[in-house]
Amino acid sequence: MSSQDRRSVLLLTFLYVLQGIPLGLAGSVPYILTARKVSYTAQGTFSFVFWPFSLKLLWAPLVDSIYSARFGRRKSWLIPVQFGLAAAMTTLASYTDWLLGENPPGPVRVLPLAAGFFSLTFLAATQDIAVDGWALTMLSRRNVAWASGCNSVGQTAGYFIAYVLFLALESADFCNTWLRSRPEPVGLVSLSGFLRFWGLVFLGTTFCLLFRREESTSSSNSSSEVDNDNLGVRETYAILAKVMRLRPVLLYLFCLCLLKSAFAAADGMTGLKLIEAGVPKERLALLGVVVTPFQLVLPVLLSRHVGNRPLSLYTKSALPRLLLGLLFAGLVWITPRFKSAHDASYPWHYFLLVTVAYLAHQVFMYAMFVSQMAFHAKVSDPNVGGTYMTLLNTVTNLAGSAPVTFLLFVVDYISIKSCSTPSLESESSCITLVDGYYIQSGLCFILGIVVLLRIRATFRRLESLPLEHWKVT
Template sequence: MADRTRAGNIAALAALYFAQGIPFGFQATALPVFLRASGVSLAGVGFAGALALPWVAKALWAPLVDRFGWERIGRRRSWILPLGALLALTCAAAAFVPPSRHLGALLALVFLMNLLAATQDIAVDGLAIDLLGRGELGLANAAQVVGYKAGMLVAGGLLVWASAWIGWRGQFGAMAALVLLSTLASLALREPPAGEIEARDRRSLREVLATVLAALRAPGALWVVAFLGTYKLGESIVDVMFKPFLVDAGFPPHRIGLWVGTYGLVASIAGSLAGGLLAHRLPLLAAVGVSSALRSFAMAGEWYLAAAGTPTAGAVIAVTVAEHLFGGAVTTTVFAFMMSRVRRSVGATHYTLLASVEVLGKSPAVWASGVLAERLGYAALFALCTGISFAFLVLLVPLRERKTGEERA
């Protein structure tokens, strides 16, 4: 019975994360194609990336999700259900504003989709922390990452492909239906009642913020922040510059799209599942260390391709699959470790804050990646990034030696 309950919880959480991957998958993958096809300039296509800002800034309103909620429906569910319904309605509205005729309205709706999905993500993360025990985090975070990536794949790939037959309205109608059905999965989850400590820490916004600040001042907490802000620096730079490297090496865009966008994404999903199993069978910090080391070795393959001259198609595919496989494993193990270090009473706010650190930590490096590639060359840049990835494994040592105040208690 316990195993069936756990499997049901994880499946329902995967469905909720799938719903949140749909708007971001469309915005990150499909929207640039539609914008360019409608005559939008390259600068405009690039600026459209700012529509994802709610995912970066969501920590600013996460305390509201922890503080408020209707206990009769479920404190987390009272956010998840209305936000999911609004997200489905927004997708349905976008069906009537194609970029060729209503570009401004479409961009506003995509921004609203990201805002609603990012806010729902706060509540779902909080619900996951409320429901799951430490031994369940590996499998649950595999469901989190795979569900989200599957939503991105459907909205950014499959539905765009199907739009040749179902049209613009059919594409967004399908997105709306999938979001609504996935959100209803929250009805299958039984939220645990708030304990005395949780109720005390959430009595007011001031209490929520004070509890989060106390958690960040706990022994070892700053080492967690330092690791989360740096562990993807090297990988993020290489991921951005590897595709231009392949273009400059003479490979056509359609092959790059197949190798990186399809083979790579499938390998990333497989790696996320493997990372979940690894985190389930090993101590979480050990799982992070193993997957991070393997990811760094895979990045050395990209360095080798750049240094060796003209790479072969087989070598590119092998390196791409390996890097995405181990990169997916790292994401799952790190998210599971991150979830294990949050203060449960304000889990939505604390986890969202740590997730924002993870995004913000790698962003400046991504922005500067082109300048670095121009000055250093691909081979030297990839070598530097590989070295950075190995070097930051040292930050795992203080994480092993120190525990948070909550863990000691």
């Protein structure tokens, strides 16, 4: 690898690390909100923060087609977007104490908090579009495959920093136990301080990028980049409309969306319920220390077992994942029984049980992800560049995030409670008899089994179709 490509790999990896910071922070905030006894309806409102990465295809053609040739095709978006991220982080840092109801003391203001983090993830998703495109011209032809590795490693590292590391250092209990000789009531870092620091990092990085020369698009080493250059905004949206009218695509996405809905309760609510049951949020976050190496290795190992019928692996992995959803519900139910009456701590074997269950879940989740991506690559029409595959990925990502938002909104309403009648001396109080999470877990399992039994044959037919049935023209 040439010295120029080595520098480009380092730059791309760092840009993807920056991209992972807003995502990791967005993932950590729901744990902070749960610790502050925020309702699940409010959690549902905040979950819209995760939607931009599932919807970025809607504005990706604009990022690819509208630019200043003098300034650079990718820098025309990357520079203002990163300045926007720096400004949004710095501004949000000034209001986090007020938004979280800490200074001055008051209720958590979820809606403006969600709006602030939505702006971060929206800008990060736009940065992702620009960096993905720049990677194709920044690296030489023989090294362009390194772009996906930079993406995977960089985003994972950024997410780890802003999720695992932040939640650990934000926790007073963790810092007092492991990092301090004298206990203090707060952690080593705060959300406002963390946001302000990374806002400055974004600002400094963006000033440096101003002096980085962008490679000419005309000398691109990637044929897919050239193909995309010939597509304007109107042509790109027209292709998307044509893809969505293909019958195999509609049938495939309908079946996939139904099945992915069955995992919403386990994927989106289990961690919140464990924190509600008393498990320290930083201890759950530290599972990432064990899980992150597996997340890096699993896609490589599993890709060898996909074969020519990737949807076969997808359906085979779905049943164990559904069963693990029931296991997660059982884990939440027995969690209070592990809690020490003396100091409210949990024994090491409880966290070992959680870690093993979560690792098993990751294996089957990544098996489904790798097989899904392999099928998308197999059927995508090469004549329309990456637009076809991006559309399939976008819809399936949205199918994973939208059901979680819905379940968060309704979980409080379907819980079975017994409430006392208010009197002059006291307000009414309610005791939860059956948590809506368990109802949702059971319904999701039943839905998953029914859908899985019905779509096996459908998936086999779709895999057997000639590739001409999947082409736009």
